Structure formats: structure tokens, C-alpha cells
Amino acid sequence: MAKTKILFITHEMSPFLELTKIAEITRHLPQAMQDKGFEIRILMPRFGNINERRNRLHEVIRLSGMNIIINDNDNPLIIKVASIPSARMQVYFLDNEEYFQRKHVFADNSNKFYEDNDERTIFFCKGALETVKKLGWAPEIVHCHGWMSALVPAYLKTIYKDDPTFKNSKVVYSVYEDHFQNSLNSDFAKKAIMNGMTAEHTQMYSEATNTALNLGAISYSDAVVYASENINEEVLKFVKKANKPTLEFNSTSDYENYYNLYEEIVSEELISLV
Numbered sequence: 540m541a542k543t544k545i546l547f548i549t550h551e552m553s554p555f556l557e558l559t560k561i562a563e564i565t566r567h568l569p570q571a572m573q574d575k576g577f578e579i580r581i582l583m584p585r586f587g588n589i590n591e592r593r594n595r596l597h598e599v600i601r602l603s604g605m606n607i608i609i610n611d612n613d614n615p616l617i618i619k620v621a622s623i624p625s626a627r628m629q630v631y632f633l634d635n636e637e638y639f640q641r642k643h644v645f646a647d648n649s650n651k652f653y654e655d656n657d658e659r660t661i662f663f664c665k666g667a668l669e670t671v672k673k674l675g676w677a678p679e680i681v682h683c684h685g686w687m688s689a690l691v692p693a694y695l696k697t698i699y700k701d702d703p704t705f706k707n708s709k710v711v712y713s714v715y716e717d718h719f720q721n722s723l724n725s726d727f728a729k730k731a732i733m734n735g736m737t738a739e740h741t742q743m744y745s746e747a748t749n750t751a752l753n754l755g756a757i758s759y760s761d762a763v764v765y766a767s768e769n770i771n772e773e774v775l776k777f778v779k780k781a782n783k784p785t786l787e788f789n790s791t792s793d794y795e796n797y798y799n800l801y802e803e804i805v806s807e808e809l810i811s812l813v
Contacts, residue, residue: 542578543805545569546678546708548667550644550687552581552630555589555621558644559718561685564766564791568682570626571794572801580676582667584659584687585619585632587641596621596632602673607666609658610730614638616666633666645719657723657747661731664690668699677704679805682711684766686718689744689752690731692759698735709804712760714753714774716767723747750774757781762804766791 551558553566569579585596602618617634633639638659646652653659668691671678683691692710699705724730728745732738743755753774757763762784770788778785784803790796 542576543680543801544578544580544676544678545572545680545682545801546671546676547579547581547682547684548664548688548691549581549583549684550663551685552583554623555583555594555630555632556586556644559685559715560767561713561715564713565684566623568794568797569628570623572798573626573628575798577801579628580671580674580678581628581630582670583630583632584639584663585617585634586639586644588644589632591619594621599631602631602670605666605669605673607662607669609661609665614662616662616669618670631670633663633670635662635666638662652719652721654724657727657730660687660723660727661690663687664694665733667691668694668705672702672704675704678708680711680801681705681708682713683756683760684713685715686749686752688712689756690741692756693731693740693744694733696759697740698733709761710759711762711764711800711804712753712756713764713766714757714770714778716769717749717771719749723752757783762786762800764791764797764800 547569549565551562553562569581573579596619599618599620605616606613607616614635619632619634621630695705695710727747728741731741743758744751750771750773754777763778764786765788768788786800
């Protein structure tokens with residue numbers, strides 16, 4: 540029987556970039572699932588402060604060369620890859636000179652939130668899915684971590700819902716405590732609309748706050764993980780009302796519980812196909 544495939548999408552991962560607890564989770568959870576027999580792929584942005592030489596990143600020519608259109612502008616996508624030898628895991632990095640080649644991640648020297656964090660988010664989410672399509676690797680589970688991956692569930696359930704690569708994919712969204720108090724550009728929801736989508740599809744994201752991104756992602760997800768102890772109250776109420784499979788924070792320290800959650804939502808898909 541073929542191995543179940545899990546795609547992890549995150550903006551940080553140890554040892555490449557360590558900003559919050561997300562980095563630790565996205566380093567150890569994929570390895571735990573790989574040890575369980577799952578096939579794993581991990582995608583993250585290649586931010587400018589990730590050292591290419593030390594981490595031995597190299598370009599994957601066959602995956603590079605795509606353009607991601609945002610706001611009528613073509614943005615070239617370069618794909619790089621690195622390995623974690625001790626875990627036998629490969630991590631794919633999405634690179635773009637304009638969006639990611641900076642010394643800082645989300646804010647400048649004076650701690651001012653980058654004006655184009657909205658477009659960087661859109662580029663990353665759309666680029667991640669296009670990269671997996673080009674890989675020809677169809678995941679049963681797509682597990683998104685953190686606000687920068689928040690558009691992935693929306694894209695999967697709209698423009699990619701009939702795509703052979705993703706039509707059977709289940710989406711898990713790990714929600715963390717709010718990591719930014721600012722808002723993305725006020726046009727974020729409008730810019731996020733891709734061909735085949737309408738304004739209604741991104742309406743949940745329109746306030747462009749950390750909470751709005753989480754609510755939008757959760758609304759399109761098949762299951763939710765409370766990955767922090769202190770989750771925004773509005774988000775908690777929304778998840779409860781949505782009645783989706785949920786992994787509580789006090790269960791997240793044991794990776795066996797993630798395994799059970801994945802098995803549960805994949806089994807639901809199998810039952811519905813019978």
C-alpha cells in the first residue's frame with residue numbers, strides 16, 4: 540500500500556529560521572510522521588537571513604522558472620532545496636529576489652511591518668501549491684502552520700479543488716497565538732483573488748489582521764490544531780461553532796495525537812468515497 544503523503548507549509552523551521560515555537564514544531568512533527576511511515580514534503584520561504592552556504596541550499600532547476608501573478612505583476616519563483624541529514628528530510632524553499640532577499644523577515648530595522656507583507660504572503664501560498672503541482676506529488680494531507688500559510692486552505696478549496704494533485708487533499712490548519720498586531724495591506728483580500736475565484740471567496744480575510752487570516756484559513760480547513768496555549772477568543776468561538784475535528788493544545792506535545800488526527804480525516808475521505 541502506498542504511503543500517505545503529508546505536505547507541511549510553514550514560514551519557519553529549525554534550524555533554518557527560528558522566530559517562534561512554530562520552528563520547533565515544524566522541525567520535529569514531520570520527522571515523527573516520517574518515522575510513522577508517512578511520506579513528507581516541507582515548503583517554506585527562503586528569507587534573506589537564511590544562510591544558503593551553511594545550510595547547503597541549491598536550486599532545483601526543473602522546479603524553477605514559474606511566474607506567480609499578483610496584482611497584474613509577474614513575479615518569478617525560484618525553488619531551492621536543502622536536506623536535514625539526521626532526519627532524511629528534504630525542505631523546499633521558495634525564493635524571489637524582490638519579496639525575500641532582505642536582512643529581516645517581517646519588519647525593517649525600525650521594526651516597521653513591511654508594506655508588502657500581503658503580497659509576500661500571497662506569493663508564498665500560491666507558489667507553494669504550484670511547486671507541489673510541478674513536483675507531481677499528490678498529498679493526502681496539507682498541514683499549514685502560521686498566518687503566512689493562511690491562504691493555502693482557501694486556494695485548495697477553490698481554484699485547486701478539481702486539480703488532480705489536490706482534489707483528495709485534506710487541510711489541517713495549526714493556529715498559534717497572534718504573532719503580529721498590525722494589519723496587512725487593506726487590499727489584501729482583493730489581491731488574493733486568483734482566476735476562478737470571486738471576492739466572496741476571500742471575504743473572511745478582508746480585515747487583514749492576524750485574527751482575520753486565522754478565521755479565513757479555519758473556514759476552509761478540514762481540521763484545526765490549537766498549537767498555542769493562548770488563542771484569540773474570537774478564533775476559539777469560531778472553531779467551536781464550525782464543529783470541525785480539533786486537536787487541543789494539551790494534546791499537541793504527543794505527536795501520536797497528530798497521527799490520530801491525520802488518520803481520522805483521511806479515513807473520513809475513504810468512507811465518503813465508498
